[in-house]
Amino acid sequence: MRQRRRAVYVLTNSRSVDPEEAERRNREIAENVYRAAEDVGCAIEFVSRGDSTLRGHSPLEPHVLAQQVPRAHR
Known part of the structure; x- marks a missing residue:
């Protein structure tokens, strides 16, 4: 984060x-x-990338990420 990259993939x-x-x-x-x-x-935003074959846990994962947004940013 100190490097101020525009995007990081996790x-x-x-x-x-x-x-x-x-x-x-x-x-x-x-x-x-x-x-x-x-x-x-550092200000951040999450983008939840879904699987192109629709495997995984949607809408669970984006929902969990949205719940974690600090109150000051809502």
Whole structure:
């Protein structure tokens, strides 16, 4: 984040796990990223990339990420 890159790709490999684990992974990632962004004064946004074959946990994952948006950014 200190490098101020315009985009960073995070591979969660969540489509290979059950919904509960996918939710946990996404929640943990979002919490940590928002905390780190706040620590360095960097604004961030998540884009949840779906699988082109529609495998995975949609709409669960985008919903979990949206729940983690800090209240100040809602």
